[in-house]
């Protein structure tokens with residue numbers, strides 16, 4: 313039930329509530345811990361060195377902290393030489409896709425996917441081919457057919473809390489995709505951006521296909537996108553060194569030094585784990601609001617740790633009329649066309665961020681309005 317009435321809320325069609333983007337939700341103690349991490353940066357004995365020079369992919373110590381921390385997801389601690397800290401997922405993908413798929417190459421991906429992938433494909437001259445999905449993620453037969461038909465070189469996928477559908481791929485599915493990728497010699501780019509926020513996901517695809525997977529986990533949903541930091545684990549030391557050797561001066565994917573000191577500090581102090589568990593609790597509370605407000609709840613596809621929900625629109629709505637009606641109600645909803653790969657269309661679903669609203673009260677207000685539209 314919405315606890316803010318229209319009169320109490322400050323949202324309107326001219327000053328709407330944003331339900332588009334996903335980022336870490338507000339959690340108690342966040343600013344205090346970030347202030348402490350910033351003070352630690354300020355107190356570095358080599359502050360001038362840190363700011364004035366490249367940090368490349370993090371210091372040995374920082375990469376070791378990250379590698380140990382990633383063992384929570386990967387099972388084993390990856391070698392430091394395989395572990396890079398980069399300036400975000402997208403910067404890493406830009407370099408990896410250009411280097412390993414190449415201009416004119418074919419990249420397979422979920423038919424509905426992270427909006428940046430189509431844009432990166434166009435930027436890099438890479439053909440992006442959509443693969444059919446079901447509730448368990450990529451359908452192996454569809455991936456195999458694409459490999460046979462299209463000479464697929466790479467697979468980008470987001471198996472854990474898939475953006476935008478929220479699905480979590482089963483262990484069997486991960487195993488099947490790994491086997492097909494191996495058979496067709498396809499390189500996998502696994503985006504595990506939700507990996508640290510999900511308490512019950514199967515192990516990453518990288519553990520089923522360690523020989524061919526570039527595993528990427530961003531700090532954008534755990535700490536904040538302002539740090540521009542992500543962790544990349546390559547399939548082998550040789551593969552990682554090879555790319556670094558070819559592009560020693562391309563700073564586009566280097567991590568900012570200030571960010572990497574902060575990230576390593578947050579990991580070493582245990583704060584990163586505290587953030588993850590507080591975000592999980594906050595997001596679970598927001599999902600409880602969804603369950604109490606949206607009816608029928610069967611319209612909602614969600615996992616209790618996903619930062620957004622994927623909603624089936626009743627037949628009376630089109631995407632355009634719903635986006636427009638939500639706008640008139642004071643809510644900004646994103647047109648889902650951005651998630652569709654070429655040749656596919658999203659006609660019946662809307663993605664709603666549960667974390668862009670600053671408070672649970674704001675979210676309740678927005679969900680109440682959305683529910684009214686869904687039922688009208």
Ligand SMILES: Cc1ncc(COP(=O)(O)O)c(C=O)c1O
Pocket residue numbers: 400401402403426470475503505530531532537541542
């Ligand atoms: C699927 C997915 N991957 C990665 C990211 C983060 O990318 P970056 O690390 O470049 O901020 C996001 C969110 O913005 C996302 O939705």
